[in-house]
Amino acid sequence: MGIDIHVAGLTKSFGPQVIWQDVSLTLPAGEISVMLGPSGTGKTVFLKSLLGLIKPEQGRVLVEGTDMVAGSDRKVFRARRKFGLMFQDGALFGSMNLFDNIAFPLRQHTRATEAEIRRKVLERMAMVGLDGEEAKLPGQISGGMRKRAGLARALVLDPQIILCDEPDSGLDPVRTALLSQVLLDVNTVTDCTMLIVTHNIEIAATLPDNIGMLYRRDLVAFGPRELLLTSDQPAVAQFLHGSTLGPIGMAEEKDDAELARTPGTRTFDIPDQLRPSPGLPDRQGAHRHHARVMAELHRLPASARNAITAKLTDPPSQTS
Numbered sequence: 001m002g003i004d005i006h007v008a009g010l011t012k013s014f015g016p017q018v019i020w021q022d023v024s025l026t027l028p029a030g031e032i033s034v035m036l037g038p039s040g041t042g043k044t045v046f047l048k049s050l051l052g053l054i055k056p057e058q059g060r061v062l063v064e065g066t067d068m069v070a071g072s073d074r075k076v077f078r079a080r081r082k083f084g085l086m087f088q089d090g091a092l093f094g095s096m097n098l099f100d101n102i103a104f105p106l107r108q109h110t111r112a113t114e115a116e117i118r119r120k121v122l123e124r125m126a127m128v129g130l131d132g133e134e135a136k137l138p139g140q141i142s143g144g145m146r147k148r149a150g151l152a153r154a155l156v157l158d159p160q161i162i163l164c165d166e167p168d169s170g171l172d173p174v175r176t177a178l179l180s181q182v183l184l185d186v187n188t189v190t191d192c193t194m195l196i197v198t199h200n201i202e203i204a205a206t207l208p209d210n211i212g213m214l215y216r217r218d219l220v221a222f223g224p225r226e227l228l229l230t231s232d233q234p235a236v237a238q239f240l241h242g243s244t245l246g247p248i249g250m251a252e253e254k255d256d257a258e259l260a261r262t263p264g265t266r267t268f269d270i271p272d273q274l275r276p277s278p279g280l281p282d283r284q285g286a287h288r289h290h291a292r293v294m295a296e297l298h299r300l301p302a303s304a305r306n307a308i309t310a311k312l313t314d315p316p317s318q319t320s
């Protein structure tokens with residue numbers, strides 16, 4: 001099963017440039033979370049900070065008792081083994097076929113026999129819809145398949161947490177929707193904690209249990225997806241509608257005068273969340289999310305509460 005990640009008071013600067021400050025959130029175990037934000041707001045820096053690859057000046061990232069910010073190199077390295085990473089381009093070796101690419105972490109980090117490697121690689125390839133493609137080279141397959149191969153490789157060491165950096169980049173809307181379903185199905189089967197960084201509103205609206213948004217050096221909000229999707233904050237509403245009207249401009253952010261001229265917000269129609277593909281087991285993360293949200297419902301704004309109760313009066317049914 002996946003594990004929680006607790007982030008508390010995280011602040012990162014590069015020289016005089018503050019990227020974000022005092023970011024606190026918990027990625028709940030086994031749930032799917034999305035981090036949104038305009039370009040340059042530090043989403044990738046956030047992912048790298050969770051892994052201990054970038055060290056914020058203040059705050060903590062706790063992964064089963066290890067602080068990825070201030071922990072010893074040995075402890076951070078060991079905790080990093082709990083993560084699987086899916087990069088934008090799949091980060092595959094061009095000269096290796098898909099089987100060897102996906103087997104690579106097993107050969108590097110374990111003493112698995114070739115029979116065990118074969119079983120695990122084929123199982124993971126089937127999970128992401130790449131059965132029968134083992135002999136292909138990365139250059140012989142589509143961008144969507146390369147991403148799924150990168151996901152299979154991220155899964156091969158049985159991580160408890162999967163981080164995906166812009167999995168939709170370069171994909172058409174249909175491939176993006178298919179990849180969202182694959183990510184949800186992987187969560188269903190593995191029960192791993194997932195964090196997906198994206199600009200894609202379709203992914204944000206349909207895939208995650210929780211959404212956060214980084215903007216103007218702050219975490220604007222983090223909570224059940226209905227919290228952000230019903231938010232009346234001008235930057236959030238502008239981002240959800242992909243509108244030119246609002247505080248987000250061509251320069252990363254406009255000035256405060258522009259912010260004051262922001263028109264009233266429009267409502268966003270919240271689509272149903274994706275369900276596991278037929279034949280898959282219950283998504284445990286959805287059940288835990290439901291129980292957690294219902295227990296904390298009274299703390300949410302009325303708009304989010306209404307959206308949740310309108311769609312989620314019963315525990316989620318598990319198949320589409």
Ligand SMILES: Nc1ncnc2c1ncn2[C@@H]1O[C@H](COP(=O)(O)OP(=O)(O)OP(=O)(O)O)[C@@H](O)[C@H]1O
Binds near residue numbers: 019038040042046
């Ligand atoms: N190693 C580094 N040294 C100095 N500045 C950096 C470094 N890494 C990132 N930055 C800066 O941090 C800021 C945030 O970058 P980041 O790539 O995290 O943004 P992002 O939200 O992921 O953007 P995008 O959505 O366009 O990928 C940028 O201004 C970037 O130039």
